[in-house]
Amino acid sequence: MSYRVRFVNPQEHYRRLKAEIDHAIIDTLTKGDLVYRGQLAEFERELAAFVGTRHAVGVASGYHALHLSLVAAGIGPGDEVITAGHTFVATVSAIVHAGATPILVDIASDYNIDVEQLKSAVTPKTKAIIPVHLNGRVSGMDVVNEVANEFGLAVIEDAAQALGATFGGRGAGSIGTTGCFSFYPFKILGGIGDGGAVTTDDDDIARRISLLRYNGEDRETGEYHGHGYTALLDNVGAAVLSVKLKHVRSWIEHRRAIAAAYRERLTGVGDLRLPHFDEDNQRDIFQNYVIRTSQRDPLRAHLDTAGVETLIHWQKPMWRHAGLELDDPGLAETEAVCREVISLPMSAETSFEDVAATAMAIAEYFA
Numbered sequence: 447m448s449y450r451v452r453f454v455n456p457q458e459h460y461r462r463l464k465a466e467i468d469h470a471i472i473d474t475l476t477k478g479d480l481v482y483r484g485q486l487a488e489f490e491r492e493l494a495a496f497v498g499t500r501h502a503v504g505v506a507s508g509y510h511a512l513h514l515s516l517v518a519a520g521i522g523p524g525d526e527v528i529t530a531g532h533t534f535v536a537t538v539s540a541i542v543h544a545g546a547t548p549i550l551v552d553i554a555s556d557y558n559i560d561v562e563q564l565k566s567a568v569t570p571k572t573k574a575i576i577p578v579h580l581n582g583r584v585s586g587m588d589v590v591n592e593v594a595n596e597f598g599l600a601v602i603e604d605a606a607q608a609l610g611a612t613f614g615g616r617g618a619g620s621i622g623t624t625g626c627f628s629f630y631p632f633k634i635l636g637g638i639g640d641g642g643a644v645t646t647d648d649d650d651i652a653r654r655i656s657l658l659r660y661n662g663e664d665r666e667t668g669e670y671h672g673h674g675y676t677a678l679l680d681n682v683g684a685a686v687l688s689v690k691l692k693h694v695r696s697w698i699e700h701r702r703a704i705a706a707a708y709r710e711r712l713t714g715v716g717d718l719r720l721p722h723f724d725e726d727n728q729r730d731i732f733q734n735y736v737i738r739t740s741q742r743d744p745l746r747a748h749l750d751t752a753g754v755e756t757l758i759h760w761q762k763p764m765w766r767h768a769g770l771e772l773d774d775p776g777l778a779e780t781e782a783v784c785r786e787v788i789s790l791p792m793s794a795e796t797s798f799e800d801v802a803a804t805a806m807a808i809a810e811y812f813a
C-alpha cells in the first residue's frame with residue numbers, strides 16, 4: 447500500500463543530506479579506513495561532547511551498548527536487574543544474555559518506569575536499574591538515582607530513544623553510570639545500518655567496554671584482557687554519524703514543532719490522550735509521537751484507509767511472547783498501553799501538511 451502520509455521517509459532523509467553523506471562515505475573508503483580508525487574516535491569525541499560525558503564508546507548496536515554496560519558493571523548469574531515492563535525487547539534480552547534476571551516494573555502515565563514502584567522491586571540480589579527513556583522522554587532520574595544510591599546499584603540508562611532529551615538540564619545518557627544509545631536507522635540519530643554507543647564519565651568502565659567490543663584486546667599492546675565480543679561500531683558508519691550529528695539539534699527543534707502542531711489540532715478530539723508531559727525540568731525530543739485511545743484498532747484501520755501510515759509499539763507485552771520465556775509480572779498499565787497506543791508520523795521529514803492530513807483523518811474518525 448502506498449501512503450500519502452508516510453510514517454518515516456528514508457529516501458527523502460538521504461536526498462536532503464546526500465552531498466555530505468556521499469562525501470563522508472567516499473572519503474572514508476578512499477582512505478581505506480574500514481575498521482577502528484580515526485573516524486570512529488572522532489565521532490566518539492563529538493558524541494561525548496553532545497551528551498555531556500567524558501567518554502563515548504562506539505559499539506555494534508544499542509543492544510550491545512546495554513549488554514556490554516551490564517558485563518562491564520560485573521553483572522551476571524544470580525543478579526537481578528530492574529527495568530520497565532514497557533520497552534523494546536533488546537533491553538530485556540541484554541539482561542538475559544548477561545545471565546541476570548530481569549525484574550519488570552510497571553510504567554506511569556508518561557510510558558516510563560513508575561519510579562514510585564522502584565523501591566519495592568529492590569531485593570538483596572538487585573545490582574542495577576535500567577531506566578528506559580521511552581519515546582524521547584527521560585525517566586524520573588532524581589528518584590532512580592536516589593534509590594540506586596541507597597542500595598548501591600548501577601544505573602544503566604537506556605537512552606536509545608532519547609539523544610538530546612534532558613532532565614534537570616542534564617543530557618540523557620549522562621545521568622547514570624552509563625548511557626546506551628542506538629543508531630538504528632529510524633532513531634533520531636540514525637546510521638546507515640545498526641550501531642550504538644555507551645556514554646560514561648567512568649574511565650574504568652569506558653576502558654572495559656572498549657576492550658569487550660574488540661575481543662578483549664588492548665590495541666596498543668596486543669594483550670587480551672579477557673574474553674570479549676566482536677562488537678565495534680563500523681567505521682564508515684561512524685563517519686556518516688558525524689555528518690548527521692551536526693543536524694540533530696535542528697531535527698529536535700523540528701520534532702518539537704511538529705509535536706506542538708499535533709497538540710494544537712488534536713487537543714479535545716475524541717478520547718485522545720496526547721504525549722505532552724513537559725515540565726520545566728524535562729525536555730522531550732519526541733522520538734515517537736504516541737497517542738492513546740480506547741478506539742485504537744478501529745482508529746488505526748481508518749487512518750490506513752485514509753492513507754496515513756502509523757505504527758504500534760508494541761502490540762502485546764513481552765511476557766505474552768512465549769518464546770521469550772518470561773514470567774507474567776502482572777503489570778496492568780503496560781497491558782493497557784499495549785492495547786491503546788498508536789504512534790503517528792514523526793521524523794525530521796514530517797511536514798506540517800502531514801500533520802494537518804493526519805489530524806483531519808483522526809477528527810473524521812471521531813466525528
Ligand SMILES: *Cc1c(COP(=O)(O)O)cnc(C)c1O
Nearest residue numbers: 507508509534536606607628630
Ligand atoms: C532501539 C532500542 C534499543 C536497541 O537498539 P538496537 O540498536 O536496535 O539494538 C534498545 N532500547 C530501546 C528503548 C530502543 O528503542
